[in-house]
Amino acid sequence: MKRIEDAxxxxxxxxxxxxxxLLCTGIQVSAAPRLVFGLQAAYGLENGIPRNTSHIKMLYAQPQVGI
Structure with a gap:
């Protein structure tokens, strides 16, 4: 079974x-001049904590809309 990090x-x-x-080519991803869409993605891993058997792994993505 693969680990979550590997997947x-x-x-x-x-x-x-x-x-x-997108950053290097300067492509503007927007529906109107004042409305800009974006995406924020993150991955976090926390392990190796002494006296703690839990490990924290999270992967999330959230859309963003800017005016």
Missing amino acids: ARPLLLCLFRLALC
């Missing part, structure tokens, strides 16, 4: 490449 790694790499391409 999420290709998705995170794809999202990072997409964000890098």
